[in-house]
Amino acid sequence: xxxxxxxxxxxxxxxxxxxxxxxxxxxxxxxxxxxxxxxxxxxxxxxxxxxxxxxxxxxxxxxxxxxxxxxxxxxxxxxxxxxxxxxxxxxxxxxxxxxxxxxxxxxxxxxxxxxxxxxxxxxxxxxxxxxxxxxxxxxxxxxxxxxxxxxxxxxxxxxxxxxxxxxxxxxxxxxxxxxxxxxxxxxxxxxxxxxxxxxxxxxxxxxxxxxxxxxxxxxxxxxxxxxxxxxxxxxxxxxxxxxxxxxxxxxxxxxxxxxxxxxxxxxxxxxxxxxxxxxxxxxxxxxxxxxxxxxxxxxxxxxxxxx
Numbered sequence: 504x505x506x507x508x509x510x511x512x513x514x515x516x517x518x519x520x521x522x523x524x525x526x527x528x529x530x531x532x533x534x535x536x537x538x539x540x541x542x543x544x545x546x547x548x549x550x551x552x553x554x555x556x557x558x559x560x561x562x563x564x565x566x567x568x569x570x571x572x573x574x575x576x577x578x579x580x581x582x583x584x585x586x587x588x589x590x591x592x593x594x595x596x597x598x599x600x601x602x603x604x605x606x607x608x609x610x611x612x613x614x615x616x617x618x619x620x621x622x623x624x625x626x627x628x629x630x631x632x633x634x635x636x637x638x639x640x641x642x643x644x645x646x647x648x649x650x651x652x653x654x655x656x657x658x659x660x661x662x663x664x665x666x667x668x669x670x671x672x673x674x675x676x677x678x679x680x681x682x683x684x685x686x687x688x689x690x691x692x693x694x695x696x697x698x699x700x701x702x703x704x705x706x707x708x709x710x711x712x713x714x715x716x717x718x719x720x721x722x723x724x725x726x727x728x729x730x731x732x733x734x735x736x737x738x739x740x741x742x743x744x745x746x747x748x749x750x751x752x753x754x755x756x757x758x759x760x761x762x763x764x765x766x767x768x769x770x771x772x773x774x775x776x777x778x779x780x781x782x783x784x785x786x787x788x789x790x791x792x793x794x795x796x797x798x799x800x801x802x803x804x805x806x807x808x809x810x
């Protein structure tokens with residue numbers, strides 16, 4: 504792929520139809536996209552990312568009607584879809600017997616993860632392509648997700664036939680993942696918060712029973728090369744510092760203490776700080792409520808604190 508050129512929607516849809524990979528912007532992070540029905544194309548994603556094949560992929564579709572062609576919706580799923588789609592929410596649901604989503608994309612499970620993204624370029628490509636598209640983050644496995652076009656191309660651009668530049672990602676964290684099988688379970692926190700989901704369908708159970716059905720649950724994930732030190736009130740010599748709240752710092756996630764701004768900047772700042780070759784990346788304490796649950800989840804996995 505020519506890294507200096509961004510493709511058109513039509514070129515991207517044609518590349519997907521030919522079984523090739525495409526860098527696709529979404530409101531969450533940049534994705535490495537392929538035809539979800541094509542096992543060869545899906546296998547190419549796992550190869551390009553170095554991703555373990557037991558880790559399922561999310562199928563992206565253009566609208567609720569398309570989602571209902573690949574998954575079985577109950578009243579809870581329909582309520583969440585109508586409230587939060589298009590947007591940064593993934594639903595893990597029973598798969599339809601005639602689903603076009605291939606077994607490899609689902610990691611051999613009887614469930615499928617599905618989302619309707621909000622980014623206009625992603626939606627235009629999905630409409631033009633006409634089928635489900637898997638699009639995990641366009642980074643090598645374990646690395647921070649790319650939230651800019653340049654970072655996505657740097658990570659996996661060599662494996663793609665086309666790439667679309669949609670500007671910096673507005674959300675900056677991967678989608679919230681909710682499983683709706685027996686109990687409703689929060690498998691991965693994101694920009695659609697626990698409280699917002701519970702306001703629609705009631706209490707959420709913990710993830711353990713269905714954790715294997717969601718991406719992003721590895722104990723070490725989203726990691727820069729430098730070690731990450733959390734809840735740091737100041738950097739030690741040689742460390743880069745990601746601040747949060749008032750103060751003059753090179754990488755301040757949000758001087759105003761805005762969690763949405765912090766989420767949008769998190770992965771880009773981790774990458775920028777890592778390029779300075781620090782002894783470690785120290786990160787200021789981040790509140791845990793609301794969107795802070797998702798930010799802290801990513802930081803703990805970046806530091807390898809989850810296990």
